[in-house]
Amino acid sequence: MRDVAVIGVGMNKWGELWEKSLREIFVEAALLALDDAGVDKIDSLYVGSMSSGLFVGQEHLASLLADYLGQAPVPAVRVESACASGGLALRMGFIEVASGMSDIVLVGGVEKMTDVNGHEATYALGTAADQEYECYHGVTFPGLYALIARAHMEKYGTTREQLAMVAVKNHANGSLNPLAQYPFKITVDAVLHSVLVADPLRVLDCSPITDGAAAVVLCPLDLARKLKKPLIKISGSGQATDSIALSSRQDITWIESTHQAAKRAYAMAGKKPEDIQVVEVHDCFTIAEICVIEALGLVEKGKGGRAVEEGLTSLQGKIPVNTSGGLKAKGHPVGATGVAQAIEIIKQLREDAGPRQVKGARVGLTQNMGGSGGSTVVHIFERV
Amino acid sequence: MPTPSRYWREIPQRYRLEAARCLNCGFEAFPPRLVCPRCQSRKFETIVLPGTGKIVSFTIIRVPPHPFVDQAPYAIGIVELDNHIRLTGQIVDCPFEELEIGKRVKIEFRKIYQEGEAGVIYYGYKFVPE
Amino acid sequence: MEGIVGYGAYIPRNRIKVEEIAKVWGADAPSYRRGLLVEEKSVPSPDQDTITMSVEATKNALRRARIDPRLIGAVYVGSESHPYAVKPSGTVLAEAIGATPEVHTADFEFACKAGTEGMFVALSLVKAGQVQYGLAVGADTSQGAPGDALEYTAAAGAAAFLFGREEVVAECLETYSYTTDMPDFWRREYQYYPQHGGRFTGDPAYFKHITGAGKGIMAKAGMKPADFDFVIFHQPNGKFPFRVGEMLGFEKKQIEPGWLVNKLGNTYSGSSPLGLTATLDVAKPGDLILMVSYGSGAGSDAFIFRVTDLIELVRDLAPKTRELLEKNRNYLEYGTYAKFRQKIRKAD
Numbered sequence: 001m002r003d004v005a006v007i008g009v010g011m012n013k014w015g016e017l018w019e020k021s022l023r024e025i026f027v028e029a030a031l032l033a034l035d036d037a038g039v040d041k042i043d044s045l046y047v048g049s050m051s052s053g054l055f056v057g058q059e060h061l062a063s064l065l066a067d068y069l070g071q072a073p074v075p076a077v078r079v080e081s082a083c084a085s086g087g088l089a090l091r092m093g094f095i096e097v098a099s100g101m102s103d104i105v106l107v108g109g110v111e112k113m114t115d116v117n118g119h120e121a122t123y124a125l126g127t128a129a130d131q132e133y134e135c136y137h138g139v140t141f142p143g144l145y146a147l148i149a150r151a152h153m154e155k156y157g158t159t160r161e162q163l164a165m166v167a168v169k170n171h172a173n174g175s176l177n178p179l180a181q182y183p184f185k186i187t188v189d190a191v192l193h194s195v196l197v198a199d200p201l202r203v204l205d206c207s208p209i210t211d212g213a214a215a216v217v218l219c220p221l222d223l224a225r226k227l228k229k230p231l232i233k234i235s236g237s238g239q240a241t242d243s244i245a246l247s248s249r250q251d252i253t254w255i256e257s258t259h260q261a262a263k264r265a266y267a268m269a270g271k272k273p274e275d276i277q278v279v280e281v282h283d284c285f286t287i288a289e290i291c292v293i294e295a296l297g298l299v300e301k302g303k304g305g306r307a308v309e310e311g312l313t314s315l316q317g318k319i320p321v322n323t324s325g326g327l328k329a330k331g332h333p334v335g336a337t338g339v340a341q342a343i344e345i346i347k348q349l350r351e352d353a354g355p356r357q358v359k360g361a362r363v364g365l366t367q368n369m370g371g372s373g374g375s376t377v378v379h380i381f382e383r384v
Numbered sequence: 385m386p387t388p389s390r391y392w393r394e395i396p397q398r399y400r401l402e403a404a405r406c407l408n409c410g411f412e413a414f415p416p417r418l419v420c421p422r423c424q425s426r427k428f429e430t431i432v433l434p435g436t437g438k439i440v441s442f443t444i445i446r447v448p449p450h451p452f453v454d455q456a457p458y459a460i461g462i463v464e465l466d467n468h469i470r471l472t473g474q475i476v477d478c479p480f481e482e483l484e485i486g487k488r489v490k491i492e493f494r495k496i497y498q499e500g501e502a503g504v505i506y507y508g509y510k511f512v513p514e
Numbered sequence: 515m516e517g518i519v520g521y522g523a524y525i526p527r528n529r530i531k532v533e534e535i536a537k538v539w540g541a542d543a544p545s546y547r548r549g550l551l552v553e554e555k556s557v558p559s560p561d562q563d564t565i566t567m568s569v570e571a572t573k574n575a576l577r578r579a580r581i582d583p584r585l586i587g588a589v590y591v592g593s594e595s596h597p598y599a600v601k602p603s604g605t606v607l608a609e610a611i612g613a614t615p616e617v618h619t620a621d622f623e624f625a626c627k628a629g630t631e632g633m634f635v636a637l638s639l640v641k642a643g644q645v646q647y648g649l650a651v652g653a654d655t656s657q658g659a660p661g662d663a664l665e666y667t668a669a670a671g672a673a674a675f676l677f678g679r680e681e682v683v684a685e686c687l688e689t690y691s692y693t694t695d696m697p698d699f700w701r702r703e704y705q706y707y708p709q710h711g712g713r714f715t716g717d718p719a720y721f722k723h724i725t726g727a728g729k730g731i732m733a734k735a736g737m738k739p740a741d742f743d744f745v746i747f748h749q750p751n752g753k754f755p756f757r758v759g760e761m762l763g764f765e766k767k768q769i770e771p772g773w774l775v776n777k778l779g780n781t782y783s784g785s786s787p788l789g790l791t792a793t794l795d796v797a798k799p800g801d802l803i804l805m806v807s808y809g810s811g812a813g814s815d816a817f818i819f820r821v822t823d824l825i826e827l828v829r830d831l832a833p834k835t836r837e838l839l840e841k842n843r844n845y846l847e848y849g850t851y852a853k854f855r856q857k858i859r860k861a862d
Contacts, residue, residue, distance in 0.1 A: 119450035126449060130472075132394055133415065136386065136508065137473045137496060138445060138452040143460050146443035154441075154485050198460075199444040247462045247470040252441060399610040454853075454860075455560065476561065477527055477842065493569040493610055494561040505597050507606060510561065513842070 003221035004097045006381070007229040008037025009343040014212030014331035015181045022056050022112035023068045029213035029336075030069050030108050037217035038227065043102035045069070045076035048089030048109035049335035052078075054124035056112050065108070082128035082244075083284060085109060086338025087368025087377035090216065091237050094379075097218045108215035109340070111333035121209050125334070128371035130245040142206055144246050144372040145285035146198035152253040152287060153200070158305035160200055164191035165308045166286040167204050167328050173315055174325020176355040181210050181331030191286075205286040210331030214340035221384070230350045235363075236269025236380030238262060244374030253302075257376040258295035258367060265365070265378040266297075273297035276380070277361045278348045279319065280341035282369040283326040289313075292367055293321060296378075315356065323348065323356045338368035342379060349383040385451045385497055388504050398508040401435070401491070403469065404428035414469050435491045436514060437465035442475060442483045451497050463489055463511050477512040488514040516640045517682035517819065519647065520579025520828065523791040524571035524672045525778065525838040528557040530851045532666050538848045539661040546666055551752020555669035555779025557846060558655045560854050564593040565603045567672035567784075568651040569610045574832035575649070575674040576611065578683070586613040586676070587645025588636050591621050592628030592783045595655045599703070607651065618645070625699060626748055627809025628652060629783035633675055634815050637686055640677045647678045654782035659707035660857055667751055669779025673787030673835075683828055684794060684803070684819040690731035692723050692814045699810035715810065720750065721758055724806050727814035728762045731804070735818055739763040743801040746789035748808035749775035771796050772805075777839055783809075790819075792835035799823045 010032025017025060026047070034040060045066050052058045062076035079089040086109030093107035113121055126135045129144060152158045168188055174180040186204060194204040221233055240260035246252055266272060273296060281296070283289035290304035298319055299307040307313055313321035324330050324344035327337060345364035347353045362383045369376045386394075396402040397415045404416030408425035414433060419426055442461035445452070452458070459475040461483070474496075475489060489511040498505040531554045536543035547553060558567070568591050576583065589611075591603040604619035618639075622631040629652015636648030653672030658664030677686075698719035701708035711719075724747055732738060739745070745768045747755040752775050759769045772789035781788055786807040793803055803819040852858050 119453075122447075122449050132386070132390070134472050135449070136506075137460065137510075138448060138455065138458060139460050139472055140445060140447065140449055142447065143443050143445050147441040147460070147462055150443060151441040151485070195446075196444075197447045199446070201443075245472065247472045252462065395609055399606075400612055474561075476559065477844070479844075493566050493573075494559075495563055495566055496561070505563075505565075507565065507610075 001098045002100055004094050004218055004234045005221045005224035005229070006216050006232050006234065006342070006346050007219050007224050007227065008033040008039070008217035009346050010034070010036055011179055011214040011340055011343050012212065013179045014210050014333060016114045017211040018114070020211070022052060022058065022110060023065065025112060025211060025213045026065050026108055026110040027068050030106060030215040033106065033215035033217050039104055039217060042071055042074055042104045042106045044096055044105045045071060045074055046089040046093045046105065046107045047076065047078045048085035048338060049078060049111055050080060050082055050085045051124045051127065051334065052112070054127065056115055081375045082370030083282065083334050084338060084368045084370035084375045084377050085335040086214070087341070087366065087379065088239065088338065090339055090342055090379060091239055091377050093218050094234050094237050097220060103219055103223060105218045106215060107218060107339060108213060109336035109338055110213035111335045112211050113209045113333060114211050128244070134245055140198060142198040142201050142285065145287050146201045147246060148252055148291065148372070149200055149287035152291065155253050156302035156305065158290060160192065161188060162305035162309050163205055163286040163290070164188040166283060166289045167191050169308065169314050170283060170322050170326035170328040173323050173356060174329025177325045177330060180325040180329050181208060182329045201285060207284045207327035207332040210333040212331055212333035212336050214336045214343055216339060216342055216346070231384035232346050232349050233382050233384050234379055235382045236265035236271065238264030238268065238378045239376065240264065241375050242373055244371050246372045249373070253291065255291050255295040255369070255373040255376065257373050258292055258369060258378070261376040261378040262296045262367065265380050269380040269382070271363065271380055275363050276319065276365045278323060278345060278358045278364040279321045279367070280324060280344050281321055281367045282337070283322060283328050284332060288369070289321065289326065292369070296365070296367060320358050323353065323358060338366070338377060341366040341368055342381070345381050349381055385499065386506065391504065391506055399493070401433040401509065403431050403433050405431045412467060412469055414471070433469055434466040437463045437489060439475070439483065439485055439487045439489060440464050440470060441485060444480055459483055461511060474510045476510050490514045515682065515685045516637060516677060516679050517685035518675050519581065519678040519682055520575040520676040521791050521794055522571045522574025522578065522674045522832050523788055523835040523838055524567045524574065526556050526558045526562050526567070526670050527842045528559060528844050528846055528854070529554045530557050530846045530848070534848050535666055550666060551776055552667055552779060553776055555667055556671055556781070557851055557854055558670040562670070563597045563655055564591065564595050564653045565597055565606045567670065568603060568607045568653045568674065571651060571653065571672035571674035572607060572611055572649060575676050577832040578828040579676045581647055581676065583612040586617060586647045586649050588639050588648040589613055589617055589619045590632030590636055590650045592623070592632040592650065592652050593654050594623060594625055594628060594782055596621055596623070624813060625809035625811050626782045626785055627807040627813060627815055629673065629787045630807035630815040633817070634689055634691065637677045637689065640679060647676055649674065649676050652783040652787035654784055656782045657707055657855060664710065667780040669781050671778060671781035671784040671788050673784050673791045675787070681824055682822055683824045684821050686817060687820055688731055688735040688818040690727055690734055690816045692727035692730055694723070694812060696812045698812055719810060719812050720754055720808050721761065723812050723814040724748065724758045724808050725761055727806050727816040728804070731816040731818060737818070741802055742768060742804045744768055744771055744793045744797060744803045746772035746786050746793055746803070746805040748786045748806070749773065749789060750780045752776045774835070774839060788835060794825065795829060795834040795836065797821045797825060799825060
């Protein structure tokens with residue numbers, strides 16, 4: 001297995017991109033990444049997208065985008081793992097370079113969610129849950145995470161305010177990110193007074209519907225050296241599955257797939273949670289961030305809410321989480337999220353994160369999750 | 385929402401709560417499976433789930449998916465039946481203020497959804513206070 | 515001897531008072547209360563229908579009967595509010611209780627006596643030795659047109675009876691049906707609400723057929739009113755059962771135990787069947803029960819039951835009818851009631 005480096009990143013501003021089609025959004029981000037990498041020919045393409053079929057009626061996506069990127073007949077694969085599609089695409093690209101199969105691999109993620117109305121979008125997102133035994137009964141994603149939140153609050157005393165603080169922190173970070181969908185601050189009060197979606201979660205506990213893409217270019221570390229690029233290596237990659245139905249989990253307050261994926265990534269990278277200096281996690285809902293930092297081993301089980309309240313995970317804290325603004329402020333074009341998380345960590349390790357910079361960051365981690373925890377992909381990045 | 389054949393296929397589960405018990409290690413699966421996730425055995429017997437249990441967690445859906453627009457707000461819960469299998473479903477006939485983790489509930493046969501004025505009527509289980 | 519081996523009831527928990535309906539339509543509530551002798555009625559939740567209530571009532575009947583559902587050879591659901599115009603309610607019920615696939619199923623319809631029709635047929639099949647156990651359910655979620663007199667009473671409920679030959683809790687001694695053709699109350703296909711002939715639904719309809727069936731069965735059985743411990747009549751409102759009882763020579767105390775309509779409303783195909791379940795809840799071994807249903811169009815089915823010792827063993831195995839009537843009630847105001855009963859016109 002060869003060491004793999006990330007030599008290019010590209011991402012456009014996320015939001016409701018009415019004028020742009022899925023193809024355009026993807027190609028724009030991909031070109032930015034190729035330019036950043038200084039390459040114009042790739043050996044292989046991976047595209048993460050959850051539901052292009054339901055959102056824009058388009059399958060056969062990898063071929064379409066390979067062609068529109070001007071790279072046909074390059075081999076191209078569309079990867080899907082619900083909201084972890086982007087992170088999983090990254091893992092597949094990593095494996096292809098690490099195995100020696102390819103040298104230059106472009107990994108991109110894209111989702112175009114605003115061409116359908118809110119109900120249809122909710123339906124499409126709902127396909128990440130168990131159709132016959134969750135969705136059939138009228139469950140929604142906010143509903144599933146609300147079930148997790150209530151159980152977490154009952155078991156560990158996590159408070160409604162602590163959940164709100166996750167959103168506030170992420171917006172504070174997002175306000176420093178020119179590419180974020182909602183680059184502005186919000187207050188705890190605003191969160192607590194926003195409309196209820198699924199008790200106890202409110203609108204401002206939930207990540208938005210977004211159009212956007214993100215792309216990275218991977219190559220062997222040795223080639224990165226030759227090309228005189230900043231040496232950012234993927235030192236760990238871990239993935240794990242779990243039942244997609246929340247009711248099948250042993251403990252609904254604990255995300256086992258994240259714990260397992262992280263264990264594998266830490267082992268591969270030879271790292272422990274204490275070694276991680278900056279993290280991007282999947283805050284699809286505020287409670288998710290709390291559960292994830294526990295499952296990653298960054299804080300003790302049950303203490304996630306308290307950690308956020310005490311500022312442990314703020315930009316100035318001991319272990320900054322979601323410096324990009326997270327899914328909440330940056331946006332959540334589903335398939336693109338996992339790749340964008342990687343881009344934020346890479347920028348941090350390149351010392352290119354501007355006002356969001358975590359000083360001296362050399363080791364970062366991304367955690368990208370599908371559904372209510374049915375899949376998780378964790379990557380660890382290191383500046384060599 | 386399901387199509388007629390997808391709905392019909394799950395009738396033993398939706399109407400009668402038929403589950404599967406691994407003949408090798410006793411693991412109980414709902415819905416039934418072909419392979420035991422615990423011991424990899426492929427032999428099961430049919431069992432019927434108990435009709436009572438307790439609430440593990442609950443929420444109130446206020447922004448429903450399209451088919452359920454007229455029903456909102458409604459309560460959804462994860463209920464652990466008395467044999468420790470957990471199900472997700474609506475909790476009905478219970479004022480929202482009385483919902484709490486640990487509350488005893490029982491299963492009732494209810495309409496889940498109907499496709500407008502002309503489509504199929506889908507039935508299944510919901511939970512009511514015991 | 516053949517008879518009832520298990521019985522079960524189901525009543526939804528929602529209620530609406532006569533006052534609440536009268537308020538909206540500018541009617542005089544006290545005179546409706548007095549005239550109908552009805553205070554409130556049951557209202558099904560939007561997720562309840564004839565099928566769901568039939569399933570729950572049957573589960574209660576099975577709790578009392580304690581038989582293997584696979585031995586049920588006939589499943590009949592009688593209603594005037596079957597959820598589908600074409601696709602049986604009976605098959606959903608049969609699947610839900612595990613009686614399929616070796617079972618005969620049919621849906622019955624005859625205004626308010628669809629339930630007792632199924633009972634007559636199921637019982638007869640058992641008597642003929644054609645099936646070991648027969649199930650008949652009377653259930654309805656019928657509607658009254660907004661502002662019409664029927665809106666004050668049209669209610670929802672279900673009663674299920676399992677008939678067999680062994681371990682019978684109430685033997686069926688006699689049956690009798692009295693039928694004529696008459697347009698007292700009807701609903702044409704594609705119409706949402708029924709129409710009725712006002713006072714025409716009284717003497718020539720309800721009273722004629724119930725007295726016809728009542729006299730006919732007593733003559734056939736060689737019995738008189740005083741022989742019975744209980745009598746149950748179809749209950750379209752609170753007054754008619756007492757009046758027809760008086761006409762036939764019965765006393766109030768024979769009628770009261772099965773008289774639910776003042777708090778329940780008229781459950782149409784469930785009306786006299788629920789009166790029967792309520793009566794079985796309190797009857798003693800050896801008691802004689804007469805039940806006479808009525809369905810517009812028109813006809814009455816009459817049954818004579820004699821309670822056996824086994825009633826004491828099974829009575830407590832499932833909820834009693836008056837328990838279901840009294841507990842966990844949820845009172846609605848008219849807006850929610852109209853929303854539940856889909857009386858509000860929505861966008862497509």
